Amino acid sequence: MSEVEVRLPELGDEAGDEARVAFWYIDVGEEVEEGDDLVQMLTDKATFDVPSPVAGRLTVQLAAEDKAVKVGGLLCKIEVKD
Amino acid sequence: MMGDQPDITARARRFPPWLKKRIPSQGEAAEVSRLLAELKLATVCSRAHCPNLPECYARGTATFLILGDSCTRSCRFCAIEKAAPGPLRDDEPEAVAEASARLGLRHVVITSVTRDDLPDGGAAHFARTIRAVRARLPQAIIEVLTPDFRGAEAAIDAVLAARPDLFNHNVETVPRLYATVRPEADYRRSLGVLAYAKRRATAGGMTVYTKSGLMVGLGETADEVRTCLADLRAAGCDILTMGQYLAPSSAHLPVVRFVEPAEFAAWEAEARALGFAAVAAGPFVRSSYQAETVFSTRKA
Numbered sequence: 001m002s003e004v005e006v007r008l009p010e011l012g013d014e015a016g017d018e019a020r021v022a023f024w025y026i027d028v029g030e031e032v033e034e035g036d037d038l039v040q041m042l043t044d045k046a047t048f049d050v051p052s053p054v055a056g057r058l059t060v061q062l063a064a065e066d067k068a069v070k071v072g073g074l075l076c077k078i079e080v081k082d
Numbered sequence: 083m084m085g086d087q088p089d090i091t092a093r094a095r096r097f098p099p100w101l102k103k104r105i106p107s108q109g110e111a112a113e114v115s116r117l118l119a120e121l122k123l124a125t126v127c128s129r130a131h132c133p134n135l136p137e138c139y140a141r142g143t144a145t146f147l148i149l150g151d152s153c154t155r156s157c158r159f160c161a162i163e164k165a166a167p168g169p170l171r172d173d174e175p176e177a178v179a180e181a182s183a184r185l186g187l188r189h190v191v192i193t194s195v196t197r198d199d200l201p202d203g204g205a206a207h208f209a210r211t212i213r214a215v216r217a218r219l220p221q222a223i224i225e226v227l228t229p230d231f232r233g234a235e236a237a238i239d240a241v242l243a244a245r246p247d248l249f250n251h252n253v254e255t256v257p258r259l260y261a262t263v264r265p266e267a268d269y270r271r272s273l274g275v276l277a278y279a280k281r282r283a284t285a286g287g288m289t290v291y292t293k294s295g296l297m298v299g300l301g302e303t304a305d306e307v308r309t310c311l312a313d314l315r316a317a318g319c320d321i322l323t324m325g326q327y328l329a330p331s332s333a334h335l336p337v338v339r340f341v342e343p344a345e346f347a348a349w350e351a352e353a354r355a356l357g358f359a360a361v362a363a364g365p366f367v368r369s370s371y372q373a374e375t376v377f378s379t380r381k382a
Contacts, residue, residue: 009105009111009136010111010115010128010135010136010139011105011133011135011136012127012128012131012132012133012134012135012136017131034107035107037104040102042096042097043131043133044131044328044329044330044331044332045131045132045133045328045329045330046097046101046102046103046133046328046366047096047097047101047102047103048102048103048104048105048133048136049102049103049104049105050105051104051105051106051107052107053107053108
């Protein structure tokens with residue numbers, strides 16, 4: 001088993017800016033396929049769905065709904081079968 | 083596996099459903115960001131907080147922002163920093179050419195802040211950048227999105243002399259809203275920039291497509307948009323982009339209305355009927371969004 005960290009990519013706001021977690025599509029413990037939406041984020045300009053870069057199981061969410069995350073900040077971790 | 087259907091209306095009701103973007107799970111976004119940082123280049127994508135940035139960077143494209151990254155004007159729709167700009171960066175044209183080559187761009191879009199502090203408004207720097215890109219990528223289509231140069235014909239001449247393929251200047255909004263949206267600009271002057279560029283290029287035997295963009299959702303009426311499209315055609319404008327205005331922050335002008343995708347489709351049809359050679363209209367359409375694709379759809 002290994003763990004992949006999912007970080008908030010640039011969403012158009014400049015580095016250092018934040019996006020807010022609207023809601024999580026995937027709960028802790030749920031399995032995801034690569035490309036499944038993990039979380040919906042809000043910036044001042046739009047809503048963004050962040051997909052999973054890998055298939056695996058979501059082990060931890062680092063930001064609760066309505067909380068702000070900085071670009072590059074950790075959103076969640078996905079456990080991947082080696 | 084998806085969780086239970088989330089209560090979207092309660093939690094994310096700030097934007098209508100069509101203003102949702104999906105971030106590509108694969109792509110070149112990180113490489114593009116690294117390259118731009120390495121070459122110390124700014125993009126309007128980042129400085130204007132464009133919601134298309136994840137999509138465009140993932141596709142390996144970006145729109146370069148030259149002449150510095152702070153602007154001498156204080157347009158109330160724009161996120162770019164308003165401050166006294168610094169000196170021009172002499173190696174910026176080469177850096178843009180280097181980035182374009184390393185990204186393998188076939189269609190290079192170069193825009194800038196407005197530099198009313200410079201005698202030529204930055205036109206010579208635009209021209210140098212066009213020439214530098216042309217030297218590195220002779221086959222690339224080069225599109226410039228310029229400020230109004232305060233209407234100075236000599237500045238437009240200088241840019242055109244470098245032979246861009248597209249000359250883009252945005253009217254941005256209808257004339258009634260200029261005082262609130264772009265108080266230091268002038269609608270007739272912007273139309274004049276487009277008309278002069280077209281006239282001058284044609285007289286010089288150059289094939290230069292002119293292009294302009296309009297934001298909607300700022301409180302304009304349909305009749306005002308219609309008049310604006312007719313004004314653009316009368317100015318010889320070839321290509322039109324129309325997109326939803328989105329406020330970069332609560333300190334900027336608020337969105338008056340979210341325009342539905344069907345309404346954009348109707349505008350696109352109407353604009354084509356007016357004779358624009360190419361039209362892109364949609365909620366996330368921006369001036370340089372999918373510029374290569376939009377240009378490729380042009381009618382002769």
